[in-house]
Amino acid sequence: MFMLFFVWLVLDTAHRESLLAKPLHMAGILACMGGCAYALAHMRKSDASLAAxxxxxxxxxxxxxxxxxxxxxxxxxxxxxxxxxxxxxxxGWMLTTGLVASLASGLVLVVQKQPLSVSKPVFLKSVLFGVILLYSITVLLASITLAPNPGYVAAITMLSAVWLSLFAHLKGREQTNLTADITLIASALALTLLTH
Structure with missing residues (x-):
């Protein structure tokens, strides 16, 4: 997220100059992005090693x-x-990645001498997944394209971790870190308000 933010600042002169003209505004944006990153790192109680x-x-x-x-x-x-x-x-992205994935999967099946047939339930679930993915990719691309800096979108998409955390908590799989969840939501909301 930070790398994306700073690379875009290098590439987009007008955006860079508008942020540098308002240093407090830029500091607020960086603080919000830092809050998102900090909260995401503390959502789970397990340690992330340097190797990971x-x-x-x-x-x-x-x-x-x-x-x-x-x-x-x-x-x-x-x-x-x-x-x-x-x-x-x-x-175009879906067609390209779908074609590449299909060719790669088909090649693996041929090499392993596996049947190339797909059952009807698997096919229908795959179509549903494809429709959901197409919608998701369209929204993501619209967000990246319309945002002044794609780093903002990366920070906001971290909110998916809150939904996963809530789901895991409801299933009784793990204890959620409520402070991290609230920090992530508040940081993303503040970032949205600062960049709107």
């Missing part, structure tokens, strides 16, 4: 790069992007 954090660093870098590319590719040179343009990008 090092292991996810390449994925974080790739995801930050993907968000930056999405913002660059979906933002037209002049004006605000329309939803049809963003939805088209989401559909």
């Amino acid at each position: 954090l090092t292991a996810i660093l390449p994925v974080a870098i790739l995801l930050a790069g993907a968000d930056i590319m999405a913002k660059i590719l979906l933002t037209p040179p002049q004006g605000t992007p329309d939803i049809a343009h963003i939805a088209g990008g989401a559909i």
Whole structure:
């Protein structure tokens, strides 16, 4: 999130200058993002080792790069992007990743001499998952494209951890850290208000 925020500041001169012109505003944004990161790190009581954090660093870098590319590719040179343009990008993304995943899975099945058939219930669940994923990707791409900085979207999407925490608590799987949940919600809300 911070890496994405600062890389975008380097790339977008107008956004960088507008934030640097209001240092208290920028400090508030950084504090909110820091609150989100701190809360997320403290939601679970288990310790995250340096090895685990090092292991996810390449994925974080790739995801930050993907968000930056999405913002660059979906933002037209002049004006605000329309939803049809963003939805088209989401559909293109789904088709590309679906094709690559299907080819890779099919190749693995052929190499392992597995049957290529799919049962009707699995097919129907896959279609439902695809529809939900298409909607989710469209909303994510719209958020990244319309936000002044894609780092803001990364901070807000951390709220999914609150839903997962609540679900785990309701299922009796783990105790939630209410302070971390409230801190994450408050930080995300304050970030939304500061960047609106």
